Amino acid sequence: MSAVQEEAREPMPVSRIIANGYGGEFGPGTQCRVTRVTLQGGLDIVRWQSTFEQPVALPLHDDSERIHFSFTHLLKGKAYCSFRDGRRQRRFAINEGAGSISFGRSRQGLYHQQGEIDNITVMIHPELLAQWELEIDPALHSALACDHCFLDGHRSGEMSATAHLLCNAMDQGPELSMGQPRSSLWLYGQSVTLVSLFLEARRNLGCTCRVSHIDRQRLLRARERLLADLGKAPSLSELARESGMSQPKLTRGFRQLFYNSVYGVFQQARMIQARSRLLEGDESVMRVASDLGYANASHFATAFRKQFGINPSLLKSGARSNFLDAGLAGRGHQ
Missing domain, CATH: 1.10.10.60 (Homeodomain-like)
Incomplete structure (x- = not known):
């Protein structure tokens, strides 16, 4: 299905996208797999793996009510997302070895991809994040108050390794000879670690809302x-x-x-x-x-x-x- 055809579709709710085992129908030469683990109310880990030989523009509606701490550890090709900001559409690139923090209540936009991507996202409700009592910088507080929050470019070796571990753990199953599957407690701990590494990477950084x-x-x-x-x-x-x-x-x-x-x-x-x-x-x-x-x-x-x-x-x-x-x-x- 071409990018033009995808854009003509009705926006797909994120709640449907993150349903465990979701696989979209995008025609020949495409693969899409979503793995979701719910750790508690308001906290999920979602792994998105997809390959699109032809460019796809998928219209989305974020009905998750969650903050997305998303890290892309594999990208062979190009991917970006775009959201309406007033009268213009703002575009945000997705890069390998980098993470983004995004949040927008009922926000609609487009996800564009051509090639292969493997991404891990910790999705957390704002109230639960507040309960963790992590140090959130003023710029992030301000950005989360916007309807179009998308802060990208978060990187560190430790963040990359933690994302790899989470992806590896979500691949495990009874049929795999990789040892015993990780416990929910381990997954919870690594999720907190990944979110905290995002916040560490933000120290002394400004808000991208100031960039024209x-x-x-x-x-x-x-x-x-x-x-x-x-x-x-x-x-x-x-x-x-x-x-x-x-x-x-x-x-x-x-x-x-x-x-x-x-x-x-x-x-x-x-x-x-x-x-x-x-x-x-x-x-x-x-x-x-x-x-x-x-x-x-x-x-x-x-x-x-x-x-x-x-x-x-x-x-x-x-x-x-x-x-x-x-x-x-x-x-x-x-």
Whole structure:
């Protein structure tokens, strides 16, 4: 089904999307699987796995009344969502190795995807989140009061590892030889951990509501240019000139919109690509390091370990479970 055809459909309630076992009918070349675990009233974990060979635009109606702490740990292709904000439609990119916080009572919008995605979301009712007594920054408080809250760009190695563990646990079943399924208490604890890591990543960050629509588009183009070649980053002056912004405004905008510095966004993207290539197991560590601009393998290993808390050579040995466990032990950095 084409994107145009999808847009013509009536908005689908999120409550239907997150029903455990949901699989949409999108025609040949598509796969869609939703796994949901309800931990208590007002708290669910939802895993969304889908592959769309052709672009799809799915109209949605958020009737969940929940705050969504969503992390995408696999993306091969493109995905984004868009919501009506006054007279214009605002677009928010979904990126691999990054998370978003979204909330909008009865909000309607479009979810766009082409390619493969694997995403884990902790959905929590605002009243339950308040009971957890976590430290919520003023900017997030303000954003949650909006009808169009969508704060993206949350990243850390520990957040990535926790998301991997949750996805791995939700794959377990009686037919899988992966040990005993995780208990509800373990899933609850990891859900609290993931939400707390989102809030930690937000410290000292501003609200994206302050970024104008024009500047948002300029910053999105600047990020696209920045990540065009992960072997060599453009200079800050070159990036600012091409985006039509001053250097201070560019750097400030990256912090506000992507929750990271310009170099931090670049470094995060190339480490994610490095991890993906190493997990495929067909290339040497030195080859991957060289392609990503590292002349010294030890410098690459240090950067990789700083991001994921594990040496890249361990991925070559096929120790994926060690990667997940070590990712929690080693604190990730932006």
